[in-house]
Amino acid sequence: MWHVSAHHRSGSDGGRGEIVIEPERYELTAGPAYRFELDRRAFFGALGLGFVVVGLVEAQESGGGRRRGGAGNGRPEEISAWLHIGEDGLVTAFSGKAEVGQNTRTALVQGVAEELRIPVASVKLTMADTDLVPYDAGTFGSRSMPDMLPQVRRVAASARELLTEEGARRLGADKANMVASDGWIRDSISGQSLRYAEVVQGQALLRTAKVGAQTALTPPGKWKVLGTPVPKVNGRDFVTGHHKYTSDTKIPGMISGHVLRAPVYGSKLVSAEGPGVVRDGEFAGVAGGLVSAAKVQWSSPEKPSTVSDMTVGEFFKSTAEKREASTRGLIEEGFKAADKRLSGSYQIAYIAHAPLEPRAAVAQWSGGKLTVWTGTQRPFGVKAELAEAFGIPESQIRVIVPDTGSGYGGKHTGEQAIEAARLAKASGKPVKVLWTREEEFRWAYFRPGGVIDVASGFRSDGSMTAWDFHNYNSGNSGLGTLYDVPHQRVHFHRTESPLRQGSYRGLAATANHFAREVHMDEVACGIGMDPLEFRLRNLKDARLRAVLEKVAEKVGWAKGSNKGWGIAGGFEKGGYVATAAQVSVEPGLKNFRLERAVIAFECGAIANPEMLRNQVEGGLVQGLGGALFERVRFENGRVENARFSSYRVPRFLDMPVVESVLINRLDLPSAGAGETPIVGIAPAISNAIYSAIGVRLRNMPLLG
Amino acid sequence: MKLSVNGRDVNVEAAPDRMLLQVLREDLDLTGAKYGCGEGQCGSCTVLLDGVAVRSCITPLKSVASKKITTIEGLEQDGKLHPVQEAFLDRDAFQCGYCTPGMILSAVSLLAKTPKPTVAEVKRGMNGNICRCGTYPRIIEAVRMAAGVKS
Numbered sequence: 001m002w003h004v005s006a007h008h009r010s011g012s013d014g015g016r017g018e019i020v021i022e023p024e025r026y027e028l029t030a031g032p033a034y035r036f037e038l039d040r041r042a043f044f045g046a047l048g049l050g051f052v053v054v055g056l057v058e059a060q061e062s063g064g065g066r067r068r069g070g071a072g073n074g075r076p077e078e079i080s081a082w083l084h085i086g087e088d089g090l091v092t093a094f095s096g097k098a099e100v101g102q103n104t105r106t107a108l109v110q111g112v113a114e115e116l117r118i119p120v121a122s123v124k125l126t127m128a129d130t131d132l133v134p135y136d137a138g139t140f141g142s143r144s145m146p147d148m149l150p151q152v153r154r155v156a157a158s159a160r161e162l163l164t165e166e167g168a169r170r171l172g173a174d175k176a177n178m179v180a181s182d183g184w185i186r187d188s189i190s191g192q193s194l195r196y197a198e199v200v201q202g203q204a205l206l207r208t209a210k211v212g213a214q215t216a217l218t219p220p221g222k223w224k225v226l227g228t229p230v231p232k233v234n235g236r237d238f239v240t241g242h243h244k245y246t247s248d249t250k251i252p253g254m255i256s257g258h259v260l261r262a263p264v265y266g267s268k269l270v271s272a273e274g275p276g277v278v279r280d281g282e283f284a285g286v287a288g289g290l291v292s293a294a295k296v297q298w299s300s301p302e303k304p305s306t307v308s309d310m311t312v313g314e315f316f317k318s319t320a321e322k323r324e325a326s327t328r329g330l331i332e333e334g335f336k337a338a339d340k341r342l343s344g345s346y347q348i349a350y351i352a353h354a355p356l357e358p359r360a361a362v363a364q365w366s367g368g369k370l371t372v373w374t375g376t377q378r379p380f381g382v383k384a385e386l387a388e389a390f391g392i393p394e395s396q397i398r399v400i401v402p403d404t405g406s407g408y409g410g411k412h413t414g415e416q417a418i419e420a421a422r423l424a425k426a427s428g429k430p431v432k433v434l435w436t437r438e439e440e441f442r443w444a445y446f447r448p449g450g451v452i453d454v455a456s457g458f459r460s461d462g463s464m465t466a467w468d469f470h471n472y473n474s475g476n477s478g479l480g481t482l483y484d485v486p487h488q489r490v491h492f493h494r495t496e497s498p499l500r501q502g503s504y505r506g507l508a509a510t511a512n513h514f515a516r517e518v519h520m521d522e523v524a525c526g527i528g529m530d531p532l533e534f535r536l537r538n539l540k541d542a543r544l545r546a547v548l549e550k551v552a553e554k555v556g557w558a559k560g561s562n563k564g565w566g567i568a569g570g571f572e573k574g575g576y577v578a579t580a581a582q583v584s585v586e587p588g589l590k591n592f593r594l595e596r597a598v599i600a601f602e603c604g605a606i607a608n609p610e611m612l613r614n615q616v617e618g619g620l621v622q623g624l625g626g627a628l629f630e631r632v633r634f635e636n637g638r639v640e641n642a643r644f645s646s647y648r649v650p651r652f653l654d655m656p657v658v659e660s661v662l663i664n665r666l667d668l669p670s671a672g673a674g675e676t677p678i679v680g681i682a683p684a685i686s687n688a689i690y691s692a693i694g695v696r697l698r699n700m701p702l703l704g
Numbered sequence: 705m706k707l708s709v710n711g712r713d714v715n716v717e718a719a720p721d722r723m724l725l726q727v728l729r730e731d732l733d734l735t736g737a738k739y740g741c742g743e744g745q746c747g748s749c750t751v752l753l754d755g756v757a758v759r760s761c762i763t764p765l766k767s768v769a770s771k772k773i774t775t776i777e778g779l780e781q782d783g784k785l786h787p788v789q790e791a792f793l794d795r796d797a798f799q800c801g802y803c804t805p806g807m808i809l810s811a812v813s814l815l816a817k818t819p820k821p822t823v824a825e826v827k828r829g830m831n832g833n834i835c836r837c838g839t840y841p842r843i844i845e846a847v848r849m850a851a852g853v854k855s
Contacts (some may be wrong), residue, residue: 356835
C-alpha cells in the first residue's frame with residue numbers, strides 16, 4: 001500500500017505556422033569525421049576464406065547516425081554493416097550496435113537468417129567492437145529496429161544474391177532458376193544443388209554492395225524467422241552465469257583501479273598521495289592500492305550549490321532562457337474561442353538509471369595501442385573520447401563492448417574507460433575500474449528534472465481550442481500534443497541544471513506525456529466527460545486511436561463507470577502506446593494499491609513478438625519507479641540517496657498484474673520499442689488515483 | 705582456508721574478514737555472482753549456503769567455512785540445466801541478464817522451502833532481488849513454472 005499526499009501546484013504562462021520541434025538535445029547524434037578503409041586482406045586474414053559482403057548506403061539511410069566517409073566517389077556513402085560467410089557455412093554479421101539487454105542481438109540475427117534462408121543457429125553476430133565492426137554513432141533513440149535491422153537484412157539479401165550467382169556459375173546453370181533455401185542453392189530445373197559452404201569454398205570474394213531502399217527484402221507476410229518468438233540467442237550463457245560482462249573480464253597482470261572522488265560537486269583537488277596514487281590534473285585515482293590508504297585533500301567549491309531537489313523547480317524558472325516558441329494558429333484566438341480555461345503545473349524529479357551493472361572498464365596499453373573493454377551504448381563515441389583524452393589517433397584505440405548489464409540511456413559516455421586507461425598508463429599494467437553503486441548514483445548523469453506548465457482552452461462540448469505548453473529543462477522529446485488543437489504554443493525552455501544530466505529511456509517524452517495526459521484528464525473530468533471519449537473526440541491519428549481503443553477493449557472500459565481506472569495515450573520514436581492502470585483504495589483512507597496495468601502497443605511489423613512483449617512490459621515496469629517513487633535527493637552539491645537502500649526502485653512486491661496487447665501492422669516498417677512503452681504508466685496511475693479518491697497528483701514521482 | 709564450492713573443496717588464501725563475493729569472483733574466477741550494491745539490497749550477488757540464499761557481498765568468509773557454497777556455475781548438473789534455469793529460458797525471464805544468476809539462486813532457495821508457491825509467495829520470497837529491466841512478471845511465471853504450478 002502506498003500513501004497519497006496531494007501536493008498541488010498551479011501556474012500558467014501565456015505567431016503562426018506549424019509546430020516544428022528541434023531535435024532532442026540530450027541525445028548525442030553527431031559522429032566524428034571518419035573514413036573507413038576497406039582492407040580485403042584484413043577481412044579474410046581475420047575471418048578466414050569465404051565471401052564478405054559490405055553494405056554501402058547513402059548517408060541518411062544509415063543506422064549509424066550522421067557521419068562522413070565510406071567508399072563513395074563524391075556522393076556521401078557509408079558502410080552500414082557487413083557479413084562473412086565462411087567455408088564452414090557459418091555466417092557472421094557485424095554491426096556497431098551494442099547489446100544492453102534490449103535483445104537487438106537476437107532481432108538482427110533473425111534478420112540475417114531470414115534473408116539468407118538459414119536457421120538462426122547458423123548466424124553469429126559481432127557487435128560493438130570498434131576493430132571489427134563498421135562505425136555506428138550509438139545505440140539509442142530506438143534506432144536499431146528501424147535503421148539497423150533493414151540494413152543487415154539488405155546486406156544478407158545481397159549475400160544471398162551473390163551466393164545464387166556463384167552457385168549458378170559453378171553448376172553451369174541459369175541464375176534465374178536458382179533457389180536459395182535452408183543453406184542450399186538449388187537449380188530448380190536440374191535439381192542440382194550446392195551447400196553455401198561449398199559455394200564459398202576456397203574463395204576470397206569481397207563484394208561491396210549498394211544496399212538501399214531499393215534492395216528487395218522478404219515481405220513480412222512471407223517471414224519465416226522474423227516475426228517469430230525466437231528466444232534470446234545467447235540466453236543459456238546468462239542463466240548459467242557464463243556470460244562475461246565487462247565487470248567479469250580478467251586479463252593477465254590486471255590490477256584494480258579506483259577513482260578518488262570529491263566530497264561534493266564542484267570541489268577541486270588540492271593534493272593526493274599514497275600507495276598507487278595517480279594524479280593527473282583534476283584526476284586522482286589509485287592503481288593497485290587501497291582507496292582507504294590514499295590521503296586526499298579537496299577544496300570547498302567556489303560557488304557552493306544552494307539548490308536542492310525540493311527547490312529546483314524555482315531554480316529552473318529563474319534560469320530559463322528566452323527563446324521562440326513553436327506555434328500553430330494564434331494562441332490568444334484559441335483562448336478567446338474557449339468556454340473554459342484550465343492551467344496546471346507539473347513537476348518531474350531527476351532520476352537515476354541505476355543499471356544493475358555499474359560502469360566498468362578494463363584498459364590495456366600495449367606498444368602504444370590502447371584496448372578498452374567497457375559497457376557503453378556508444379563504442380565509437382568512447383573511442384573518440386579516449387583519443388582526445390590521451391592525444392593519440394583513433395587508429396591506435398580499440399573499444400570492445402561485451403553484452404552489457406543494461407544502460408537505459410545511461411551509458412553514452414566513456415569516463416570509466418578514460419579512468420581505467422589513465423590508471424593503466426600510469427601503472428604500466430592493465431587496470432579494471434568498477435564503479436561502486438554509490439559512484440554510479442553520484443557520478444553518472446541523470447534524467448533531467450523539469451517543470452511543465454500547461455494552459456488549455458476548450459468548449460463545453462469537449463473540443464479543444466487552445467494548448468499552451470511550456471517545458472522547463474526536462475527536454476523536448478514528445479513536446480508537441482498529439483491531439484488536434486487549432487491554436488497551439490509549445491515551448492521548451494532551456495535552463496541551468498544543478499546536476500549533470502543526459503539521455504534516459506524515453507527521455508523527456510515521459511515528462512511531456514505525463515503533463516499532457518494528466519492535464520487532458522483534468523479537462524475531461526472538469527467538463528464531466530469520459531477521459532477516453534474526450535481524447536478520441538480530439539484525436540484524428542488512426543494509429544493512436546487504435547491503441548487507445550484496444551486498451552479500452554482489453555480492460556472493458558465502460559463509459560462513465562471506470563472508478564479507479566486511469567488511461568493515457570502517446571506516441572514517440574515510431575511507436576504508439578496506450579496505458580490503463582487500476583488502483584484500489586481502502587475505504588476512508590488515502591491509501592491505494594496498484595492492481596492492474598494494461599498496455600497496448602503498436603510499432604509496425606513485429607520482428608519478434610516475445611522480445612517485443614518483454615520490452616513493452618519491462619518498460620512499463622521500469623516506468624513504475626519514476627511514476628511512483630524514484631527521485632534523486634540532492635542538497636549542498638551532494639546526492640543524499642546514493643544507495644539502493646535509500647533510492648527506491650520497483651521490486652516484486654510493487655508489481656500489479658501486467659498485461660500487454662500488441663498490434664501487428666505487417667504493412668508498416670518495424671519501429672523500436674525500447675523506449676516508448678515507458679511513457680504512459682505515470683499519467684495512467686495519476687489519473688486512476690484521481691478517479692479513485694479525487695486527489696490530483698501533478699508531480700513525478702507521485703508519492704513524493 | 706578451505707571452502708566447499710560447487711561440490712569441490714578449494715583452498716583460498718584469504719583474510720577471514722573478506723566478503724565471500726570478492727573471493728568467489730577474484731580468487732576463484734566464479735563471476736556468475738555479481739556486484740550490484742555492496743549492501744545486500746539488490747540480490748545480484750546471491751549464492752546458496754547449504755541450499756539457502758544469502759547475499760555474498762555482505763557475507764564474511766569466516767561465516768562460510770563449514771558450509772556448502774553453491775554458485776550459479778554449480779547449478780547445472782552433468783550438462784543438464786536446473787529446472788529453474790530451464791524455466792527462465794522458456795519464459796525469456798531476463799533482458800540484460802545481470803540479475804539472472806541471483807534471481808535463479810533466490811528462486812531455487814525459495815522453492816526448497818515453498819515447493820508450490822503462490823504469486824504472492826514468489827513476490828515476498830524474491831523481493832530482495834532487483835531487476836532493473838523490469839522482467840518481474842516473467843520471473844514470477846518462470847519460478848512457478850519450475851515449481852510445476854499452473855499460471
